[in-house]
Amino acid sequence: MRKSLTIAKFEYLKIVKRKSFWFSTLFFPLFLCLVMFVSGYSSVDSAKKMEDASSFDVMYIVDDAGVIPDEIFADPFVRAYDVESVKDDIMKNPKSVLIHIPSDFRSNLSYEIFLGAQGNMVLSQSASTIIESVLKSVAMSSIEDQTIAKMIEGPYSASKYFYDENGEIKSFGFEKYILPIASIVVFFLAVFISSSYMLNSVSSEKENRMIETMLSMVDKKSLMVGKMIGLTCVAFTQFAAWIGLGLLGYIVVSKHFGTTLPFSINWADIDWSMLPLNIFLIIAGFVFFNCVMIGVGAVGTGIEDSKSLSSVFIILSIFPLYLLQSLITQPDSLLAKVFSFTPFTSFMTLLLRNSFGTLTVLELGIGIGVSVLYSIVALYLSYKLFEIGCLMYNRRPTLKEVFKYIK
DSSP: OHHHHHHHHHHHHHHHHHHHHHHHHHHHHHHHHHHHHHHHHHHHHHHHHHHGHHHHHHHEETTTTOOOOOGGGTEEEESOOOSSGHHHHHOOOOEEEEEEEEETTHHHHOOOEOSHHHHOOHHHHHHHHHHHHHHHHHHTTSSSSHHHHHHHHHHOOOOOOOEOSOOOEEEOOOOOHHHHHHHHHHHHHHHHHHHHHHHHHHHHHHHHTTTHHTTTOOHHHHHHHOOOOHHHHHHHHHHHHHHHHHHHHHHHHHHEEEEEEOSOOOGGSGGGHHHHHHOOOOOOOOHHHHHHHHHHHHHHHHHHHHHHHHHHHHHHHHHHHHHHHHHHHHHTTTHHHHTSSSSSHHHHHHHHHHHTTOHHHHHHHHHHHHHHHHHHHHHHHHHHHHHHHTTTSSSOEEEEEEEEOOO
8 A cells, every 4th residue: 555655646746746737727717717708798798789779870760660659760760761762871881771661560570671782790680689679669668558568578587496295395496406517517527537647647658668667666556556546636636726716716706896696595405415425426436437547548559549449438428418408307217217327327327316316215226336336347347457458569458368368
């Protein structure tokens, strides 16, 4: 065990002392925040511009249906009496537009927009937004009963409740999804970040033959266990840094800009009884996928070969994400049950189903059993593959060689 801890310390310090590690760790959340800010700001800015009539020098309206009252016609709205009379001005001025409301508008709600010779998608969309806002405003003002007008305009809000198994009324809100979302995020980051480090470490050291030097000092089991411990600590260091940056960013934004979450969270309504099993599944999945990547890194001829080989297992492991909507809306379906006990997909599927409380006692027992079984088998196979493959260069071991060695 002492040798394993020495290897773990070496692997951990080798990575965390690199400037590139901290650059990537800090850059990712900062870049993500920047993208979200720019995207959000541009969306709000675009929405405001779409509704701003000042984008146009003039907006001609030919109202053959007689639905727009005279008081609407103030700058930049100008009443026109036929399409041809303003055609020349529309063609000369790119920031002018003609809106024709035909006589049958009341029956089909269709209208026409005319722009200059080149046309402009943004201006045409902006013109649609503006004229439809005007038409809705005119329609709402003509309703004498303001209660009806308010019912049409909205917005509505609803308080949602459900009856628990004891018949008591419970609040139904975002709290139901906090544990599933948090569990999946933690599982994804912890498992796949650490497994990528594991794959790169084993395959790169095999490629540059550094693994030969290490095996001259420690046995294969101590080396493998040490790598798992050290690279696990690296992954959790990175994960902790991201959480810390996220919390710090939220505190700073909330304090200086008064920004709050768009929803309230009642922590007492979260079913924390699901958490112990979720933690177990995350740990079991963590061990399983790390072992898979050790085996893949050992049998590959180099980094690129190991990465291409690992892609098959990565696709299998994230496959439940492609069916996430089905697993959430129908957690008791046959598909969900099959995925719950299939290698690679079982950990994430069980994690989701347990978070929503849809596992029966029998399924719970079987799920725990297969998770332990898969992890033990993966640990054994990875050790055997590590033994046979870590000192094999220029080619992968054949399936016949692997089966013969395992026996």
